[in-house]
Amino acid sequence: MDIKRAKQEIKDSIEAYLAKDEFGAYRIPAIRQRPILLMGPPGIGKTQIMDQIAKECRIGLVAYTITHHTRQSAMGLPFIRETSYGGKTVSITEYTMSEIIASVYEKIEQTGIREGILFIDEINCVSETLAPTMLQFLQGKTFGNQQVPEGWIIVAAGNPPEYNKSVRDFDVVTLDRLKKIDVEEHFGVWKEYAYRQGIHPAVISYLELRKQNFYKVETTVDGKCFATARGWEDLSQFIQVYESLGKKADREVISQYIQHPRIARDFANYLELYHKYQADYGVEDILRGKWNTAVLQKVKAAAFDEHLKIVSLFNGKLSELFTECFLFDSYVTRLYEYLLHYRDQLTEGESGRSRIHSSIEDELYRAEKDLKELERKELLTRQDEIILKRVIAALERFSLNKRTPAAENTEFETVKAMFQKEADAREALIIRTSETLTHVFDFMEDAFGESQEMVALITELNANYYSVWFIKEYGCDQYFRYNKGLLFQERHQAIVREMDDVEELLNIGLK
Structure with missing residues (x-):
């Protein structure tokens, strides 16, 4: 299954494992809560989804790469203790608490969250001395003589043997105690994630255009050559920072992330053309609704692959606008919630005039406290962090810019006016984004009409979470018109395929 489905499977399992009866006991006892084993190629997001799952489920997370551990750090250190059996004093060996189990208790103390995920990565690549300990851990949920705390779910991840020479196979006894999920790479699922991550x-x-290059691991005379989802994401972030610094990512830079010479060379050439077309066709002018006949003729005369690159340039710019609209809208909405609380603290005094029981500084303190609390509990997503920091910055501005009140309600009126400026800025951004989207559709109609290029544009808009959100919220007549045609075409093709299948079955039956 793909990583998106695997993530949902784990979330569903966690929900089931943590469900309680009317007496507060877990409906599935700990002994029946099978550890979840994710098996799949490296670099497809197995480790990354654990952080996402923990934050979405609002539970704790302790993650370890087990290959970094020795038997002593996993089990604890032995020590001698004296005890008495049948009146006879004897010395016995016990173990200190495992570093891993201790980390779980520390996480509980730090966050105050008593349920969570204990994630063990590279579970099937442990050393020979640690292998029995791992089997005991998976079978009995213990390290040494220390039990995993109740409410903590074990999730482990490993790689198939073709990707790692040190892989150890689990025996049937162990596998029969696991909930095993096989994961494989899937570009379509990754693309949804890619749009959301920018x-x-x-x-x-x-x-x-080159789906076959999304994930590839090959063995050559020079060793392993590979391109992974992790590599593409890390390269993307590096290119974005490089471009902001005015630097160019060439083949040598790209090959440091995409360690497959042919793919690295191919992408380096593509990236160079990508930037070239951006200048040659005046993409920025087109987004502002400015183009002439010469540009249209030049675009029409270009090859089909150039057309797709132009469409991708449009999608890239639109995606940036859609994302910023989403974040700005979320920021203004969150800011409004704090100001609503601020307003609600205004009560009627004896004179009938509003008397302030709360100041804007109190709301600033609340926002900062909310941010710190989410950080302490490790439930803060990158998106929430951006939004909350924008809210805090706005409240700081409001606090600094408010006038010394001549009347008791002047501060509120001043803050209200400053908030209105933020709301107006949001509206201006929405209008600019809508106009840009219209310009793109107008140009696409002039240059390509109802063509494969238009289908490519609609398909990418449908794959982008932020574009779907924006169009759903603010509409776009041209999108709805072309998307309706695309859906009709897809339905028609599906019906034709079904008819072909029926005809094939009938032919088989006649034979």
Whole structure:
């Protein structure tokens, strides 16, 4: 299954494992809560989804790469203790608490969250001395003589033997105690994730054209050559920072992340053309609704693959606008919630005039406290962090810019006016984004009409979470018109395929 489905399977399992009866006991006892084993190629996101799952489920997370551990750090150190059996004093060996189990208790103390995930990566690559300990851990949920705390679910991940020479196979006894999920790479699922994470549009468009290069591991005379989802994401972030610094990512830079010479060379050439077309066709002018007949003729005369690159340039710019609209809208909405609380603290005094029981500084303190609390509990997503920091910055500005009140309600009126400026800025951004989207559709109609290029544009808009959100919220007549046609075409093709299948079955039956 793909990583998206695997993530949902784990979330569903966690929900089931943590479900309690009317007496507060877990409906599935700990002994029946099978550890979840994720098996799949390296670099497809197995480790990354654990952090996402923990934050979405609002539970704790302790993660370890077990290959970094020795038997002593996993089990604890032995020590001698004296005890009495049948009136006779004897010395026995016990173990200190495992570093891993201790980390779980520390996490509980730190966050105050008593349920969570204990994630063990590279579970099937342990050393020979640690292998029995891992089998005991998976079978009995213990390290040495220390039990994994109740409410903590074990999730482990490993790689198939073709990707790692040190892999050890689990026996049937162990596998029969696990909930095993086999995961494989899937570009379509990764593309959805890529849009939400703001992956560089050149990376997305290149992989859309060269899906076979999304994930590839090959053995050559020079050793392993590979390109992974992790490599593409890390490269994307590096290119974005490089571009902001005015630097160029060439083949040598790309090959440091995409360690497959042919793919690295191919993407380096694509990236160079990507930037070239951006200048040659005046993409920025087109987004502002400015183009002439010469540009249209030049575009029409270009090859089909150039057309797709132009479409990807449009999608990249639109994606940036859609994402910023989403974040700005979320920021203004969150800011409004704090100001609503601020307003609600205004009560009627004896004179009938509003008397302030709360100041804007109190709301600033609340926002900062909310941010710190999410950080302490390790439930803060990158998106929430951006939004909350924008809210805090706005409240700081409001606090600094408010006038010394001549009347008791002047501060509120001043803050209200400052908030209105933020709301107006949001509206201006929405209008600019809508106009840009319209310009793109107008140009696409002039240059390509109802063509494969238009289908490519609609398909990418449908794959992008932020574009779907924006169009759902604010509409776009041209999108709805072309998307309806695309859906009709897809349905028609599906019906034709079904008819072909029926005809084939009938032919088989006649024979």
